[in-house]
Amino acid sequence: MDIGVVLPTAPAGANLVDDVVALAREAADSGLRSAWFAQLFNYDAIALAAVVGREVPDLAVGTSVVPVYGRHPLTVAAAAQTAQAATHGRFTLGLGLGAKAFVEPVYGVSHERPAxxxxxxxxxxxxxxxxxxxxxxxxxxxxxTPLPASLPGASPTPVLVAAMAPRALRVAAELADGILPYLAGPRALGEHIVPALHQADRRHRVVAAVPVVVTDDVAAARAAAAEQFAFYNTIPSYQRVIGLSGVDEAADLVVIGDEDAVAAELRRYLDAGATELVATQTDLLGERDRLRTWTLLGELAKEVSE
Structure with a gap:
C-alpha cells in the first residue's frame, strides 16, 4: 500500500518546475512513494508529472486531477502516453469532472449531463x-483517430476518476482502474463509495486524497482549514459526500493533530477500503509543519509496506 503526496505548486522561486522537482526529491527522501499534481491554470499537470517522474525515478507520479471539460480524449491520451513513456510505466492519469463554476464561465461549454x-x-x-x-x-x-495513436514505450496507462456520486461511480467501475475520492471521510468511503465501486466484478484502486497536517497548533490549523475549504461547502457534489462522512463542513475532514492522532485517523481510511493514500494541503500552516507531516507519512508508508 502506497502513501503519496500532492506536491505544493505555488510559485516560490525563479522556476516552478525546478522547485517542484526539488520538492519531489525531498518527498522521495522522506519515504513517500508517489507524487501527484492538481491541474491549475498556470501549468499542465500531465507534463509536470512526466518531468518529475523522469527526474525522480524513486517516485510514481500521477494527476489529481485533470478535469475532462475543456479537453478532448485524443489530446489527453497523447499526453498520458507521453508521460507513461517518459516515466517508464510509473504514471497514473487521474481525471475529474471539475466544478461547474470552473467550467462554464471559463471554457464556455456546458456542464450538463456530466455522467x-x-x-x-x-x-x-x-x-x-x-x-x-x-x-x-x-x-x-x-x-x-485518422492515424494509429499508440506510442512506443508507453505501457498501459492506469486511469482513475475522482468519482464519489452513484452514477459517476458506476462509470468508473466499468471504464476506469479505480477512483480518487477527495474530502470523503472514512464513513462515506466504507459505507457508500467503496461498496458501490466494488459491485463490479473486478477490484479497483481506491486512492483516497486526504488533507493532512501534523502540527502542535491545532487551533490555527483549524482556522486556516475553515477559510481554505469553505468553497467546497457550496458545491452540491461535495455537500453530499461531506454529509455522508458525518460532518458539517469540508474543513472537518482535514486531518489535523500530532503524529499519533494523525496516524490513527489515516488508518481509519485504510480500514474503510482505501488501497492508497495521497496527502494534500500538507503545507497549510507552512514549511515547518509540512516537513513534520512528510516525515510521518514516510514512516507510515514504510510501516504499511512491511
Whole structure:
C-alpha cells in the first residue's frame, strides 16, 4: 500500500518546475512513494508529472486531477502516453469532472449531463490507450483517430476518476482502474463509495486524497482549514459526500493533530477500503509543519509496506 503526496505548486522561486522537482526529491527522501499534481491554470499537470517522474525515478507520479471539460480524449491520451513513456510505466492519469463554476464561465461549454460526458470521454480515451485507435461518436463528444495513436514505450496507462456520486461511480467501475475520492471521510468511503465501486466484478484502486497536517497548533490549523475549504461547502457534489462522512463542513475532514492522532485517523481510511493514500494541503500552516507531516507519512508508508 502506497502513501503519496500532492506536491505544493505555488510559485516560490525563479522556476516552478525546478522547485517542484526539488520538492519531489525531498518527498522521495522522506519515504513517500508517489507524487501527484492538481491541474491549475498556470501549468499542465500531465507534463509536470512526466518531468518529475523522469527526474525522480524513486517516485510514481500521477494527476489529481485533470478535469475532462475543456479537453478532448485524443489530446489527453497523447499526453498520458507521453508521460507513461517518459516515466517508464510509473504514471497514473487521474481525471475529474471539475466544478461547474470552473467550467462554464471559463471554457464556455456546458456542464450538463456530466455522467454521460464522463462515460463518453472514458470510452474514447480507453480505446486509444488500449488499442491505439478509436472511432467514437457520442452525444457529448466525437473522437476518431485518422492515424494509429499508440506510442512506443508507453505501457498501459492506469486511469482513475475522482468519482464519489452513484452514477459517476458506476462509470468508473466499468471504464476506469479505480477512483480518487477527495474530502470523503472514512464513513462515506466504507459505507457508500467503496461498496458501490466494488459491485463490479473486478477490484479497483481506491486512492483516497486526504488533507493532512501534523502540527502542535491545532487551533490555527483549524482556522486556516475553515477559510481554505469553505468553497467546497457550496458545491452540491461535495455537500453530499461531506454529509455522508458525518460532518458539517469540508474543513472537518482535514486531518489535523500530532503524529499519533494523525496516524490513527489515516488508518481509519485504510480500514474503510482505501488501497492508497495521497496527502494534500500538507503545507497549510507552512514549511515547518509540512516537513513534520512528510516525515510521518514516510514512516507510515514504510510501516504499511512491511
Amino acid at each position: 454521460r460526458h464522463l462515460r463518453e470521454f472514458l470510452t474514447a480515451l480507453g480505446e486509444v490507450l488500449t488499442t491505439g485507435n478509436t472511432d467514437f461518436a457520442g452525444e457529448t463528444l466525437t473522437a476518431r
